[in-house]
Amino acid sequence: MKTSPIGIFDSGIGGLSVVEKIIEILPEEDIIYFGDTARVPYGTKSKKLIEKFATDDVNFLLKFNPKVIIIACHTASSLAGNTLRKKFPSIHIIDVVSSSIRKAVELSKKKRVGVIGTYATISSGKYEELLKKQRISVFSTPCPLFVPLVEEGFFTERATYLIAEHYLDELKKKEIDTLILGCTHYPYLKKVIQEVIGENVKIVDPSSQVAHQLKEYLEMKKK
Ligand code: DGL
Secondary structure (H helix, E strand, O other), X not given: OOOOOEEEEEOOOOOHHHHHHHXXXXXXXXXXXXXXXXXXXXXXXXXXXXXXXXXXXXXXXXXXXXXXXXXXXXXHHHHXXXXXXXXXXXXXXXXXXXXXXXXXXXXXXXXXXXXXXXXXHHHHOHHHHHHHHOOOEEEEEEOOOHHHHHHOOOOOOHHHHHHHHHHHOOHXXXXXOEEEEEOOOHHHHHHHHHHHHOOOXXXXXXXXXXXXXXXXXXXXXXX
């Protein structure tokens, strides 16, 4: 490796949706990606276990001497973000939740935003807390089967449509104009989610935001 890499982790392949954007925006950077596929999903686990897994993930990445760590996982960002920042104060950590909030606030005209994510992310209440501070009405629902569907490569199968219709049925009645994909696995199901929720709902996938935030940080560090 030419320089210190960017360290990125997720519970599985979901975080690769963030890696793709980073490669697009910062093609010269080296990346170390860790997908904890042996222990996926994180979204059904307790806060304590998620904190432990996320700590293990960072410790693994630190062996490669990264210049920054990206938590490319909404579950780990929501439940372990604060703990990781306390445990590893010397490394800059970027998470996916704050980027999603910023983008949703910018896009939503009606101030009615939907959030879908894992059980752990939704029940952490993190999104509700942060969006309500911005005077936005939040409607959230967990979509746990989306993660195994993505891990199995079921991006546009009939079963995926049926499951998406089941999960999004209630949200469709809430007159939201923006929907946050609060799990990095979900961008792989974007086509299905967009069709089911309706073309008039704007979808927030924070990966580009995260890549831009990383770029800004690296530029600032150079100065
Ligand atoms: N991709 C992750 C997220 O963004 C985790 C999904 C899971 O392991 O349950 O939440």
